[in-house]
Amino acid sequence: MQESRATRRYHAVAAMLEKRIRAGEYPPGRPLPAVSCLAREFGVARGTVERALARLEADSRLVSHHGRHWHPHVATRLQSLGVRSFAQWATSSGLSPGGRFVDVARGRATTLEARELGERPGNPVLRVVRVRSLDGSPAMVEHTVFPGWLAATIEALPVEAPSIVDAVEAELGVRLAHAEHRIEAFATSAMDGRLLGVSRGSPLLRVVRTARFADGRSFEFSDDRYLPGVVSLSLVTSSAG
Helix, strand or coil: CHHHHHHHHHHHHHHHHHHHHHHCCCCCCCCCCCHHHHHHHHCCCHHHHHHHHHHHHHHCCCEEEECCEEEECCCCEEEECCCCCHHHHHHHCCCCEEEEEEEEEEEECCHHHHHHHCCCCCCEEEEEEEEEEECCEEEEEEEEEEEHHHHHHHHCCCCCCCCHHHHHHHHHCCCEEEEEEEEEEEECCHHHHHHHCCCCCCEEEEEEEEEEECCCCEEEEEEEEECCCCEEEECCCCCCC
């Protein structure tokens, strides 16, 4: 009976904490109240609160432990790694995507960029850095290289255009048809940390993406750096046999 009561107690604390985080009472970017303070408020032992927080971290990634403090996160969303863009996925999921251009610069393709885009080294490219958000909260930073023939179209977009893909598809009358992804862990750079509001060296989820149109032309070579706890990535495979 004692074990059952203890289990019910920490489940109840976890449920109350989850409700407050999802309601925005504990906003991302600020640490949660100290465990001792939460224990006094809920009338339970410190260990019960710590157990509840550990459950939220493992089950829903709503919190994480850094140094002496627990930190809340926005609810994790599941993003499928397919052909659709970030904005198209967010909109179809009932979320509000945002985008803000941080840097736009023309240049010449490096050997890596040329290989990924199917171009020749030295060909014109457009490099774009954008901060992406979900429902008003920062979610990732995109470092994207576009072939030079798309430069004028992208440069003409508003600074806070929610989707480059939608604008380009509408202008060209052709849709994206192929995308490849590589996923790895990544340590936050000084610039990404400033844009996402986290410290340099913090872990990010990195997705390197190449995409092409249905007519075979390259669209982008993108290095997308996601905040952990904001988006979970889903990959579905099947066998023809």
